Amino acid sequence: DIQVTQSPSSLSASVGDRVTMTCRASQNITRYFNWYQKKPGKAPNLLIFAASSLQSGVPPRFSGTGFGTDFTLTISSLQPEDFATYYCQQSYGSPFTFGGGTKVGIK
Amino acid sequence: QVQLQESGPGLVKPSETLSLTCTVSGGSISTYYWTWIRQAPGKGLEWIGYISDDGFTKYSPSLKSRVTISVDTSKNQFSLKLSSVTASDTAVYYCARRGGLLSTTPPGYYYALDVWGQGTTVTVSS
Numbered sequence: 001d002i003q004v005t006q007s008p009s010s011l012s013a014s015v016g017d018r019v020t021m022t023c024r025a026s027q028n029i030t031r032y033f034n035w036y037q038k039k040p041g042k043a044p045n046l047l048i049f050a051a052s053s054l055q056s057g058v059p060p061r062f063s064g065t066g067f068g069t070d071f072t073l074t075i076s077s078l079q080p081e082d083f084a085t086y087y088c089q090q091s092y093g094s095p096f097t098f099g100g101g102t103k104v105g106i107k
Numbered sequence: 108q109v110q111l112q113e114s115g116p117g118l119v120k121p122s123e124t125l126s127l128t129c130t131v132s133g134g135s136i137s138t139y140y141w142t143w144i145r146q147a148p149g150k151g152l153e154w155i156g157y158i159s160d161d162g163f164t165k166y167s168p169s170l171k172s173r174v175t176i177s178v179d180t181s182k183n184q185f186s187l188k189l190s191s192v193t194a195s196d197t198a199v200y201y202c203a204r205r206g207g208l209l210s211t212t213p214p215g216y217y218y219a220l221d222v223w224g225q226g227t228t229v230t231v232s233s
Contacts, residue, residue: 001168031210034219036152043201043223044144044152050210050217087152091218094165096142098152 002026002090006099012107019075021086021102028068029092035064035073038085038101047086048073078104109134111202111224119196119231125189129202129224136160136178140205141185142220143176145198153198157205158185192231199226 003026013019023033035048046055048064051071061076075082083106088099115127129141143155156166158176166174170189178185189196206221 031213032217036220038152043203043226044220045223046219046221049208049219049221050215052212053208053210053217055208055219055221089152089154089220095156095167096154098154101151 001095002029002093002097004088004090004097004099006088006102008102009100010103010105012105013078014107015078015080017078017107019078019082019104021073021104023066023071023073023088023099025069025071025090025092029090031067032090032092033064033066033071034089034091035062036087036089037082038087044087049091075104109204109222111204111222113200113202113224113227115227115229117228117230119192119229120233121193121231122191125187125192125196125229125231127187127200127202127227127229129185129187131183131185131204136180136183136185139207140218141176141178142203142205143187144201144203144220146201146226147195147198150198155187155189155200194231197229197231199228201226 006023031051033051036044038044052064065072085101085103112130119125137160140157142157158164173190175188202224203220204222207216
């Protein structure tokens with residue numbers, strides 16, 4: 001199975017901050033990588049697919065980079081509605097494992 | 108606009124079988140893969156497995172011995188059965204569509220969970 005390690009597990013930031021989180025896959029998965037936003041009591045929402053493609057309707061302050069084993073999600077200017085938990089997922093091979101999540105909290 | 112809705116018992120006794128159904132509305136179940144994911148209290152997302160419209164399945168190795176996912180295209184539904192449940196199976200269960208999404212840089216189709224149900228809470232307790 002492909003393992004996905006996400007860091008940090010939590011961070012604190014202020015509105016307007018630039019926020020970055022990373023994931024590392026246990027093997028080369030090229031660009032088969034996705035990012036989701038999860039708020040309490042809500043279903044996850046797809047933000048980024050193919051490592052860097054912005055899903056329709058997602059604000060451009062979200063961006064993804066990476067290839068191979070290392071991937072990054074950046075929020076360029078944190079907004080109040082962005083306080084949530086973010087999960088990465090590899091879509092290279094079954095089982096399509098998720099990272100452990102990064103909780104973005106208010107500083 | 109495609110919508111998904113999970114349904115099924117919210118309480119299951121230990122050692123019994125958990126059964127959930129996901130109803131797809133606003134679109135056809137054909138040509139996609141349909142996925143089950145869960146989130147235990149205080150934990151992250153766990154991929155359970157998926158099924159294609161013609162019944163091809165893949166399961167998480169950690170659950171494979173207890174999981175069955177099936178599809179009923181006539182009803183636009185797919186289902187999850189998890190046998191011999193314990194308290195560790197208590198979770199919010201989500202169904203989701205694995206969509207083929209077009210990337211322009213670089214060009215190509217990639218797969219992601221692009222439509223989700225709202226989730227249903229299942230508690231395993233006597």
